[in-house]
Amino acid sequence: MIDIETFAGPLDDSGLESVGSLYGRVDPKYLQLAYLRHLFIENPYGWALHAFARDGDEVIGHCSVIPVRARVGGRTADSGKVEAYVVDERYRRSRERGGERPVALDLLWAVSDAAAERGIDPLHAYVTPHVGAIFERAGYRAQTTSARPYVLATSSPRRDVLRRALVVGQSVPLTVVGAVGRGIAGTGPMQSEAATGADSKLVEPSNMDRSWTIAGNDSWDWFLASGSIRALELPGRRGIRALVLTEAEAEQVQLLAWRPSRPGLASAVALLAALAEFAKEGSARTVRIQPWPSKEGDGALVRACRLMGFIPRSPFTVYVRSARAIVEPVSPSPFFYATF
Numbered sequence: 001m002i003d004i005e006t007f008a009g010p011l012d013d014s015g016l017e018s019v020g021s022l023y024g025r026v027d028p029k030y031l032q033l034a035y036l037r038h039l040f041i042e043n044p045y046g047w048a049l050h051a052f053a054r055d056g057d058e059v060i061g062h063c064s065v066i067p068v069r070a071r072v073g074g075r076t077a078d079s080g081k082v083e084a085y086v087v088d089e090r091y092r093r094s095r096e097r098g099g100e101r102p103v104a105l106d107l108l109w110a111v112s113d114a115a116a117e118r119g120i121d122p123l124h125a126y127v128t129p130h131v132g133a134i135f136e137r138a139g140y141r142a143q144t145t146s147a148r149p150y151v152l153a154t155s156s157p158r159r160d161v162l163r164r165a166l167v168v169g170q171s172v173p174l175t176v177v178g179a180v181g182r183g184i185a186g187t188g189p190m191q192s193e194a195a196t197g198a199d200s201k202l203v204e205p206s207n208m209d210r211s212w213t214i215a216g217n218d219s220w221d222w223f224l225a226s227g228s229i230r231a232l233e234l235p236g237r238r239g240i241r242a243l244v245l246t247e248a249e250a251e252q253v254q255l256l257a258w259r260p261s262r263p264g265l266a267s268a269v270a271l272l273a274a275l276a277e278f279a280k281e282g283s284a285r286t287v288r289i290q291p292w293p294s295k296e297g298d299g300a301l302v303r304a305c306r307l308m309g310f311i312p313r314s315p316f317t318v319y320v321r322s323a324r325a326i327v328e329p330v331s332p333s334p335f336f337y338a339t340f
Contacts, residue, residue, distance in 0.1 A: 001055075002054065002055050002060070002103055004051055004054075009047050011036075016033060018059045022084075022086045022088065023085075028249045038225065039340070045067040048064050048067065049064060049067075049080070050063075050111065051064070055091070061087035062084055064082070064083050064084050064111065065080040066081045066340075068214060069215070079124060082108070109138050116321075123140070123320065125318065126337045135321075139321050143319075143329065144316070145316045145330060147291045148313055148315050149288055150312055151289075151311050152272075152286065152309070153286060154276055154280050155283070173308050181270045181272075181304070182269070184266040185238040185262075187240060190277060191234075196224075199224075199241075199257075203257045212330060213331040213332070213335075214333050216333070223335070223338060229246075229256065232244060232274060232278060243256040244278070245334070246282060251284055253282070253287050254334060257334075269304045272289075290316065291332065316330075
């Protein structure tokens, strides 16, 4: 008989290791005890909700909700991000509880209901449509925006012929347009440094009166404490400061925010060229840009991505569950997934 145990509170090291042993197979970050403490214990709330599936004494599944500060209709709210959702392969299809729902669905229902009881709303998950189908069975709904991420391939394994061709193909507009843009912008050599508390101003979202989002500045100290956020400075007459997420396990550089002294296409092009250099220097294989609604987050930045050969991906989609009759449309933000 498989039992589901749900509780709130900080896990001890043994509990954290149980999560890591399961989800570490999916994401290597979860094999690091320090990362697990940062995520589940050191977040701004000091706790997270957990549902464990056990077959006797063996933990065979886990799902958590991490409380996250959100902006909903212009107000601060307690949202929750579903994380570390995993079931041991032996139990994913063949084993059900008493012939009822699959273990995976029971886990998700249990932790989602526990979060709702504590007023955590909306709940959200940033997952693929394949996994999203399970969330829809647990009362979640897909919210899709028109904002597409843009991706640049900066390196590839020697044996990956298709990716190497992509790198070569993207390098042409990147080099040509980048050189022109940096010349017009007049930016100097890129400088990299640790992000600071003052950088929270860069991630302040624009007007959220009719939508909802995860605002980086609402929990900036926690995001900063992850140790994976760097600041890039491009000096010059169109000086630029940008914040990027650099995680070795993900092998990519993600833009979190930027602020040019003189907004425009030339500044956006100069930034993207600098991000490509930064990725190559750090052996990252990909640069990812997630547009967000603001004068810095979309507009010129999206046009620069298109000019420089960045490839658009599927539109930004999150799965959302809320007890409210009307849920505001989601506004994309890199902080839906940054450091998670």
